[in-house]
Amino acid sequence: MAYKEEEARKLVVEAGWRLKREGLIVRTWGNLSARISDTRFVITPSGLDYDAMGPEDLVIVNIRDGSYEGRRKPSSEKGIHADAYRLRPEVNFVIHTHQDKASVFGILGESLETGKDSSILREKIPCAEYGLPSTKKLRQAAAEQIRRVPGAPAVFLKNHGALCMGKDYTEAFLVARELERVCDGQLMQLFGGKSFGDILPGGMSELLKLGRSQRKGGRFCLLLDGKRQVYEVAARSEELPLAAAIHGEIYKNSDACYIVQEAASSVTAFCRLEETLPPYLDDLAQIAGCSLRFSGASPEKIGKAVRGRNALLIRGAGALCTGKTADDVEAVRMILKKGCEAGLLARAWNTGLEAGADSREDFARNRCLPLGEADARLQRLIYIRKYSKKKDRV
Numbered sequence: 001m002a003y004k005e006e007e008a009r010k011l012v013v014e015a016g017w018r019l020k021r022e023g024l025i026v027r028t029w030g031n032l033s034a035r036i037s038d039t040r041f042v043i044t045p046s047g048l049d050y051d052a053m054g055p056e057d058l059v060i061v062n063i064r065d066g067s068y069e070g071r072r073k074p075s076s077e078k079g080i081h082a083d084a085y086r087l088r089p090e091v092n093f094v095i096h097t098h099q100d101k102a103s104v105f106g107i108l109g110e111s112l113e114t115g116k117d118s119s120i121l122r123e124k125i126p127c128a129e130y131g132l133p134s135t136k137k138l139r140q141a142a143a144e145q146i147r148r149v150p151g152a153p154a155v156f157l158k159n160h161g162a163l164c165m166g167k168d169y170t171e172a173f174l175v176a177r178e179l180e181r182v183c184d185g186q187l188m189q190l191f192g193g194k195s196f197g198d199i200l201p202g203g204m205s206e207l208l209k210l211g212r213s214q215r216k217g218g219r220f221c222l223l224l225d226g227k228r229q230v231y232e233v234a235a236r237s238e239e240l241p242l243a244a245a246i247h248g249e250i251y252k253n254s255d256a257c258y259i260v261q262e263a264a265s266s267v268t269a270f271c272r273l274e275e276t277l278p279p280y281l282d283d284l285a286q287i288a289g290c291s292l293r294f295s296g297a298s299p300e301k302i303g304k305a306v307r308g309r310n311a312l313l314i315r316g317a318g319a320l321c322t323g324k325t326a327d328d329v330e331a332v333r334m335i336l337k338k339g340c341e342a343g344l345l346a347r348a349w350n351t352g353l354e355a356g357a358d359s360r361e362d363f364a365r366n367r368c369l370p371l372g373e374a375d376a377r378l379q380r381l382i383y384i385r386k387y388s389k390k391k392d393r394v
Contacts, residue, residue, distance in 0.1 A: 008034035008042050009055035011169045016050035024099040031075035035092040045072035076134035083143040091165045093172040098161040101183040104341045106156035107280045120178050127156035196266040196341050208317040212260040213247045237299040249303030256322035258329045263318035270340040271313045277343050278370035284339035285376040286383040311336050
């Protein structure tokens with residue numbers, strides 16, 4: 001049964017706060033909606049952080065033609081929500097997330113056979129083919145899977161995220177949370193019961209500590225091992241301690257005002273491969289860069305390698321994440337961890353597939369691939385030129 005408009009607005013806002021607190025949604029990524037009649041629903045607006053969102057900010061959208069009412073522009077994924085309500089009359093609440101484990105599992109392009117793991121997820125969660133965010137291709141791919149598996153309460157959006165549906169707010173939220181739990185278990189099974197940090201032999205004998213810093217004008221303050229020290233950005237690298245020299249070179253070669261070291265288990269595990277991290281998830285391409293390079297601990301090389309990116313893998317150190325604001329850096333850190341999980345999964349999947357494939361054609365057809373270079377570059381460009389500027393104005 002559709003919600004009354006006032007209740008729908010309150011529940012959508014509450015769901016956004018709750019999903020963000022539980023880590024299922026980051027910043028403005030993802031979108032939520034609630035049906036208010038057979039022909040209309042309310043949806044979150046484009047580019048507004050959930051912490052700043054109120055019931056009055058939501059937009060009413062027509063299910064049939066996508067027209068909308070309200071002082072703000074609706075989420076660019078409004079068409080996917082409209083199709084969910086049109087194709088599933090029993091659905092009254094929809095959540096589109098970029099939640100970690102579901103997004104990582106979705107890069108495989110495989111359906112999730114839930115079996116008896118979860119009654120709320122039914123027996124199968126299908127996966128929609130990849131399409132650029134906010135495009136007709138993505139919308140059509142999602143609608144195709146909603147039609148094909150009519151009982152499924154969720155759909156993976158390959159290389160992107162997940163769409164979760166419910167008869168009401170409570171059920172849609174349970175679907176999102178349960179999907180994360182089951183995907184986490186499935187990923188553990190794929191890795192033989194190991195966590196992402198343990199799937200590669202060996203490990204870092206000792207972490208190279210690089211700390212965190214903040215730049216103000218021509219100086220930056222480095223926090224390392226509980227001690228703060230101020231340095232000149234223009235100082236020569238050879239005159240500085242290693243960590244300070246690295247931070248200084250990044251500031252010289254970027255517009256970053258914050259730098260933070262990230263040494264999560266998935267990041268240090270991928271770092272041990274000493275490889276470039278390609279974007280298996282489109283939000284990694286958007287926020288961190290089209291590909292994240294691996295570098296030794298040479299300050300000059302690190303400064304050059306970070307150009308055009310907001311993260312860099314460093315031998316023995318995990319990664320350094322950069323941003324104009326503390327919020328920017330936090331978003332990069334969260335998405336980098338997810339991106340490294342996706343990279344490790346793709347590597348393990350392709351290795352196993354190649355070993356068991358009957359032919360090179362079979363392997364090529366089923367292997368896990370990152371985003372195409374053109375798609376990744378386009379999304380990075382759009383994010384830098386439009387989204388990040390719009391976020392600053394909101």
